[in-house]
Amino acid sequence: MTGSVPPPVEVRGLVKLYGELTAVAGVDLTVHAGDVYGYLGPNGAGKTTCLRMMLGLIRPTEGTVRLFGRDPLETVQALDDVAGFVEAPTFYPYMSGRRNLELLAAFDGDDASDRIDHALETVELSDRAKDRVGGYSHGMRQRLGIAAALLRDPKLLLLDEPATGLDPAGMRDMRLLIRRLADQGMTVLLSSHLLAEVEELCNRVAIVRRGEIVYEGAIADLKRSAGATYRLSTTNDERALHVCRAQPGVGDVRVVHGRISFTADDPAVAELSQALIEAGALITMLAPQTVTLEDLFFSLTEGDGVGNGLASAQAGTGDHAPAKAEASS
């Protein structure tokens, strides 16, 4: 993002300490206008803490958050173009869904009765709008949370695990809604454990591990940085293994489930094929493996230092850095 218009989210050096515990350790991330940005990490990685700091709910130990150039800790006006929820959306259980939305609209300086009807229709809660929220299912509260967020007509939507508690149809509809909102120009930052969902929805991701960002950037770049992974079977796998290890341009050679696995680009694969034939190890199977976001997520968030190659690849130094996707398979 260039120019004078500040990005929807700009986080720099964000740290949150709870005594000896480091919940967030120096997070830097930028969400550009129009991004559907996935914020990924295992449980306890500090995602929710980070989202709370972005919304001004938690005071960082160090670092800054800027939403459209404004600090949410300095003024609530920083949230004017922002809506969403952290963890499960929460409401006053003794009031109806509609009354809760009326309260929130009033807290936005808006009486908005017609807009509330539209929001309730959008999440298909119109028929339960007069019921107390205390009687709502988790999924219904999740949908009410979306309605409450949409009431603000946000430019930036922050959603923490938005599909949690929804049935399969609800999860599908949530994806469609986020896609539709993004198509209408809304910037979305969502944390999720559903990696297939993130892969389908998001164009950029940050992957966090133990409070630190181990990758931030486009999903496409992440996959490209991982290199292409192949599986190989030959008439003489032992010999083929030696050939692979000796072949220039072929990396991360290992045996996985009785088959040889390696990473290489297309020219290197062609040369390897020739070398195998010359070595008398005739190819019976050579198949490219699709690297999923899930594979990359695990390689970045599990084990020690596994993600270093990918993280450095982000900086353009590791176009052929070996993916460790197979390590988890």
Add this chain to the structure above:
Amino acid sequence: MSSISGTAEGLRPGAGVAGRARRRPGVGTVYRWELRKLRYQKRTYLGLGAAAIVPILFVVAVQFRHHRAGGGDFAFASYLTKSGLVFPLVILLFGAIWLFPLITALVAGDIFASEDHNGTLKTVLTRSLERWQIFAGKALTALTYAIVAIAIDGTVAVIAGSIESGFNSVQTLSGSIVSAPKGLELVYLSLLVYLIPIATVVCIGLLLSTITRNSAAAVVGTLMISLLFQLIGVLPGLSATTPYLLSTQFNAWQGLLRQPIDWSPIVRAAWVCALYGLPALGTAFLVFLRRDVAGG
């Protein structure tokens, strides 16, 4: 069943809150909605119901006692059968021990802690209100509730007492007799003065509600602090502290029932209560302003 149908017309994603014609919400918005929220909560009616029923029970008890023995050994006791206007004053005497602190604490101790319990603080803090506005609206609501409870109690006591003993003239603590209308005026002025220590209890309740983030702990804690003051007041050797105890200030209204009016206990109540209440309120304010909202 499809559960989310997409963006309906009427919502304009991307327009932003600032993009709509609107006024910025303020303390008044929070105050109105906090009062509205009280209407939905059982504890509201529990406290106000107690404030209304205690005078009625008291009148019934006095009626039985009058038939069996008559009189009593507390201030105004001998006048209970002569004027109904004495009833609210006697209830103020006894209510200071735990009744009014408890009724006050029911809302003051709960008003922040229940937001923590429901996890709703994060919901309201991510709208368009500054934290201080939310604090001010809630503090005003807790005070309003206490005022309404005292007003209900006093009014019910005047009506029930007048039905029992008549709307008659009252003898002041100086021995002079004042007319019934003047007596009524003194009763309501007494209620007003009574609100000084009650406001301090509100402040203590708000502090405990903010710090403990636990409704039961804050309500009980507020009551315990009130009872602790009562206990210190009766401990031998600590009589020098009595004029400066919160519990003593609950009797300041009695200065109004002397002729001429004795303002000294009322003035003392004002500054003593300020010494207890303002630090509690200020601390609650700062804690609320700076606290991390990590739960819910």
